[in-house]
Every structure is written in structure tokens, then in C-alpha cells.
Amino acid sequence: MTPNATDLSCAICGAPATGTVEPARKTLARGLDPADPSYSVTVILPDIALCAAHTHDLRDGGLLVGWCDDPRCRMYGEIGEPSPCGDPYTKVGARNRA
Ligand SMILES: [Zn+2]
Ligand SMILES: [Zn+2]
Numbered sequence: 001m002t003p004n005a006t007d008l009s010c011a012i013c014g015a016p017a018t019g020t021v022e023p024a025r026k027t028l029a030r031g032l033d034p035a036d037p038s039y040s041v042t043v044i045l046p047d048i049a050l051c052a053a054h055t056h057d058l059r060d061g062g063l064l065v066g067w068c069d070d071p072r073c074r075m076y077g078e079i080g081e082p083s084p085c086g087d088p089y090t091k092v093g094a095r096n097r098a
Contacts, residue, residue: 008049011076020047025092048076067092
């Protein structure tokens with residue numbers, strides 16, 4: 001039995017992921033829907049794909065995984081590190097909207 005993780009790469013280093021880890025919070029409030037202000041948008045976050053070494057680091061507490069919700073990213077990375085859009089990854093669940 002091989003887990004279907006062949007198309008996943010580690011969120012931190014890009015190596016082939018050996019598995020996924022549930023994020024500390026599965027939902028992210030994105031605020032109001034611009035098309036319908038009475039409706040607030042909540043996003044369900046995917047599990048975090050990690051390689052064996054980074055799974056160990058996360059369990060160990062030495063690695064903090066954050067999320068960038070910029071439309072160009074919407075991906076996990078190490079908290080405080082810059083994401084591809086230039087903003088740092090932030091703690092999941094932290095409200096960080098300007
Ligand atoms: Zn890794
Ligand atoms: Zn980003």
C-alpha cells in the first residue's frame with residue numbers, strides 16, 4: 001500500500017512529501033464575500049505535505065508552518081519566511097488583513 005502522495009512536495013523544502021499533517025486550524029476566515037457582504041468566506045485549508053525530515057521537525061516543535069493567503073500563493077511555508085508573493089507566511093488563524 002503506497003499513499004497517494006506522489007504529486008505532493010514538501011511545503012518547506014520542495015522534496016517529495018512522505019505524508020501530510022493536519023494544520024493546527026483547518027479553517028481560515030477570509031472576510032466578507034465582495035459579491036455578497038452578508039456572506040462571510042471561510043476557507044478549508046488542505047493538509048500540510050511534508051518530507052520525513054520536516055515532519056520530524058514539526059512534531060519536534062522546531063518548525064512552525066504558516067500559510068500565505070495571497071491569491072498567487074495560497075500555500076504553506078515556514079512562518080516568517082518570505083512566500084513567492086513577497087509576504088511572509090503567517091500563523092494559521094491569525095487575522096492579518098490590512
Ligand atoms: Zn522538507
Ligand atoms: Zn505569498
